[in-house]
Amino acid sequence: MLLDVRAVCIELAGKSIVGDISFGLRSGEFTVVLGPNGAGKSTLLKALAGDLCLTRGEALFNGRRLDEWRPPELARSRAVMPQRVEVNFPLTAREVITLGRPARSARAADPVIDELMELLDVQALANRSMPTLSGGEQQRVQLARVLAQIWGSPAPRLLLLDECTSALDPAHQQMVFRLLKELAHEQGFGVLAVAHDLNLAAQHGDSLILLRSGSMHSKGCPQWVLTETALWEVYGLAARVTHQPEGFPVVIPSGRTGDLLKTAV
């Protein structure tokens, strides 16, 4: 198991945010974590990224507890994309992506940078200053930096992504999720991504984790997890779930419980 999360509890300021979550992530698996606002998705991811401490339980990466890894060693195997990264100083996009390659010489041209810029469609932005880029453009540049960090590293490789497509247009969302799936299936990355877009997750994720108020509601393949009952239970969302011939479910929301509009209409 690449990532083994065992009975993890996380408390912040005495308040339990994540309670008793266990799951595993294999190499080559793309798992999407879903759940309503405040369900503990980001907190869980931050704990796995080392930003927060586990209150109880343990998380093993490649068989070793995460806190037992030496930071430089871990950085070559695990890359993290936080929910928001603001760059207020005039660094160029290329400089930001280069930051993902700390071990490499700064002077020599690094072909990986250009490869990643092409993969994420940011070549045209290479020399633009970060504060002048749009939110979506910045997000793609940050994603390139995150990928650069473990690009070409030997296995194990783990990607932790917190809403990495939240500012992207639908075409780029598809591009990024397709890329993540490829990285998992063809290069053996383990990918754990927090997202809100149910259909994007259903279309590309190998498995989904549905969180509700800090604990696991369900986990498994998209068809199994994304049911009308589950959506109602977790989000209070009334939705119709249809199944595509390609094999993934599609969620068509129709409203929310107690929705004022519904009574008005």
Added chain:
Amino acid sequence: MLIDAAGRVSQGPALVVMSGLALAVALISLASGAYPLALVDILGLLGGQDSSDPVHHMVLFEVRMPRLLLGFLAGSVLAVSGAILQGLFRNPLADPGLIGVSAGAALAAITVIVLGGTVLSGWVDLLGRWALPLAAFAGGSGTVFLAWKIARRAGQTSVATLLLAGIAINAVAGAGTGLLTFYADDSELRSLTFWTMGSLGQASWDDLVVAGPWLLLALILAPLLARPLDAFLMGEQVVGHLGYSTLAVKRGAILIAGLGVGAAVAVTGLIGFVGLVVPHVVRQLLGASHRTVIPYSALAGGTLLVAADCIARVVVAPAELPIGLMMALIGGPCFLALLLRTRMV
């Protein structure tokens, strides 16, 4: 090409122009003052030629040279400390002066001057000529640490809190300085004025021996922080994700800034604006990566301070303006102009 693809001044030409400027300013600084020296004489003396006039030799090697070196080193260190603190706080306004570091260093130095004969005589006896610079150093690093602790709450560095903390620290240090001024006698008051306005007028080889190693150490160590400080521009968490020890980087940055500013304040007194204006201009011209900002700030900061010192001792010759005053006169309007011209973040 003078402008590169990112719309910045290319590094090659920038290095040539700035080194040339530094050299020119250095020569002017050696030549100008109450006792003018001809350029030919300076070059001759530097070349090892014996001068017919021993006064020339004395003025050049005992007065102008240490002053030039000390001014350049102090300017470099102040600018580099500014660059480091701005990276650490992710805020271009985090000048050593604004967050109270200089005031803290000066307060410590003034405390030693005024109380050195009485309450602190043990400290002075123990450390001798090191008592003052070490106190300034401790005052400087202590204040950076304090500002950092106050500005950081729940994993976030709050910019507003940082600046407010700086105002509070400056106020307290100012009150302490005022109180000590109240108790100081006449001769102590004269050295106090030197501290609060800044001056290179007393610069001697002794000062260089005391402060030089610390200033050089800060300059040598600062580039090691360049890459992690670049990561800091994206937030503290990203620093950790990239495999750097956040704590070590923070401690290193605080130590270098405290060490550098403390040592600089110890021998030159309070000189503001270098740490604020220089890194800002360098970033606008050459980009924000610390691998560029740190070395070029060092070069530009040294040049600026030496240039300001030249002007300070020429405009009202044979008297001298305090250089801290001079820097504020130059730096204030420059900074305002920048503020109006570019969008401040």
